[in-house]
Amino acid sequence: MSKKILLIDGNSLAFRAFYAMYQQLDRMVTPEGLHTNALVAFNNFLESIVLPMQPDMGLVAWDARSGRETFRGDLYADYKAGRDKAPAEFKEQFPYLREMVEAHGLHNYEQMGLEADDIIGTLSRVGQKAGDQVIIITGDQDLTQLVTDDVTVKLTKKGVTQVEVYTPDFIMEKFGITPEQIIDKKALTGDTSDNYPGVTKVGEKTALKLLKEYHDLDNLYAHVDEMKPSKMKENLINDKDVAYRARKLATIITDAKLEIGLSDIAYNGPKEKGLVELFEKLHFRQALNKLRSQSLLGDDLGEAADASEQKQGDFAKVSTLTEASLKKLVEEDQLAFHIDTTGENYHQADMIAFALGNDKVGYFASRDFTLFDHDDLRTIIESDRIQLRLFNAKAHWVLLHRLGLTLHGVDFDFLLVAYLLDTVGNDNVLSTLAGRFGRYLATDEEIYGKGAKFAVPEEAEVVEDHVGHKAQTVFDLRDQAFSDLDEHEQGHLYSDIELPLSFVLAKMEARGFKVNQDRLAKMGQEMDEKIASLKEEIFQMAGEEFNINSTKQLGTLLFDKMGLPVIKKTKTGYSTAVEVLEKLAPQAPIVEHILAYRQLAKLKSTYVDGLLAVVDQADQKVHTRFLQTLTQTGRLSSVDPNLQNIPMRTEEGRKIRHAFVPSKPDWLIFGADYSQIELRVLASITGDPAMEHAFVEDEDIHAETARKVFGLADDAPVDADQRRTAKAVNFGIVYGISDFGLSKNLNIARKDAKSFIETYFQEFPKIHQWMDAIKEKAHKDGFVETIEHRRRYLPDINAKNFNTRSFAERTAMNSPIQGSAADIIKIAMIKVDRAIQEKGLQARMLVQVHDELVFECPTEELDQLRETVTTVMDQAVKLAIPLKVESHAGPTWYEAK
DNA sequence: TATTTCACG
């Protein structure tokens, strides 16, 4: 029988692992002083990529010493020279990497005179001859030359947990060549990372063109004389030796004499004892917890248990759903349910398959969505009697709505719970989040592929197993997740805020916001005319044509050719951001034009073209998705399109809002927003008497702050500049003040900013105390909380690096404020939604923009809606400070603000 | 894919 052989390029992956977590280098140090970033990433890689693969053989190949001791070093003295020497922080992790490989049940191998590539090349051919299936995992594209029908190369992209799968077809599609030609491509281009050259001036594009025409290097040189004269032809002729040397360097050995064979590298799964020992030594707390929870899940197999057996035990057999099985399922009172779709945008994605079941009757799946016409299935979805467990209730509500059903009886939304437990590292993917609880599930990418490669597998069984296992995972994780939630005192936040909110949001999304496309298109035309004339003027003034959208070309013009002073740099060159251009404007008239061009280009591309592209032609509406489990603070975010950043601050941009209109004639748009909600939250949670007083008396808070920091009398007039400064200070306080930030914002000296802050803290002492206290709490507990126990962990709070740590401290101050404000408007949304239903209003909530709610309603309902919404928002929560709501209405969103 | 810029709160 054909076996699965896994060959891993240890060096390239370890390197990738080190740099994948390079930013966390500082944070990942054991008490003994050992850095562990590469080890953590490598462990993730082994768990997420290797473990689910369950190969029959597994080997990790390492380079023996340096490249110079291999034949390639003899062939070309500079081979791999100039490579950054591995930092000490990396080298110290090497011995443990090998131990980790062993503990995971894989074999290490290296051999003098060979590189890891050659070991892999040789073994892949051995496996191929034996009729086995070979999978190579590496970060080095060179290895793709080994690809055949039986040999697949998985190349890590971005970090170590995402891979691109190279098959002969894929290579043909991507480069238009065969795997064998990869070597000749390298021969022509050389390799900068291994520091050997190819033919002068030949890069990837040229090389591929040449190979398409001449197929290989030998044939190319056989016909080089027939090429028509060109610089390239000369280069090819001159560099012939270089090319052939490069080809030798790039060719991986496939017939090396190895001291091992396939029989020596059998894989029998991880060794629990070895893993525990290693993880304890490295202080991997999470990994240890994961191991322990797995041991509990496994059938008490004890120390002899290996992961493969446990894995099998984890998942039930998934059966194809039938009417008979539905009959049994509908009698249950607890069921997990899951639908897989072809894309993230559940408003339009196709539904692939669905599954349901529980631990008693088992798990069932189907690709036949006509089953949703069946009464039993409708009952399961729509009845309150059956408590459902899902991953992402909001998405499922919308999908089921598309099928003509209304989701009811949701008890457990694993996505919401996982997000509330810990916002950090949440990618909204079931397999990842399940991993936190020690449950390992195939990823969607493994089943469906991704990008252009996305395809639903032909075999029904593969798909049904996948969705069935998802349902099972969600079913199994409920109790553990809920008990964690209780420990965090987050039961109320989940049951009374986030879960009910998800259905309010689902309805808002499904409803959509009507867009006047003609109006938008007309605005676009006018903008295009202005853009064209601005462009012409700019070219005239510059004396040349260039791409104004290119910061690089613009920088060259302004700073190199025109010699304007460089105010700020980015990591790649000159900054041309607004703040910089505004400073340059008095010196060069062209800059004003560029600013105007930029503004218009932005409006046109993002808000005219961008918006028109996502209007659903069936109903002339945009259907955003509010991401409820993304932000670190508890706010929502909005995508496809983002309705939370429609222009407002400039009149030209604000006109875009004219295109957002009610969905019915004689209806209005109505907007209600909280005034100063974050400062009110701050006053409330710090209990500062001065600030409290200002809000209770409904004073102008920025003017009041100005009187305090400028030492004016209680009723003294405040000039515009003083108010502006005070406003900036208030903003700074909410953001977690720093003198540097304030000085930059106000364009004043840092020491002046510092003295503003000192005065502020003297005048508002309770705020000062709270800021100190919250930072201390963060240092002690590692997290901060909002008024509703929303939690944000701050992994950097004890970092050695000043900047990293300071960032975490500002976050500790800002998150409870921003997050509590988010809590409040979420509560208000649920209550408003209920009030509208109870009063039988036709009005509909459409959008939330952090401190603002937007509705549409019949004209005659406006007064009642205004009364209802403002009262409910006012009274959403009980604070020591009154909340204040302002509202506006009109025929479009433009007037409703 | 990463970086820069800019739209919002």
Place this chain on the structure above:
DNA sequence: ACGTACGTGAAATAA
């Protein structure tokens, strides 16, 4: 001495 204001998403360019 260090070099950040907090939280987002989309588009364009460069690589």
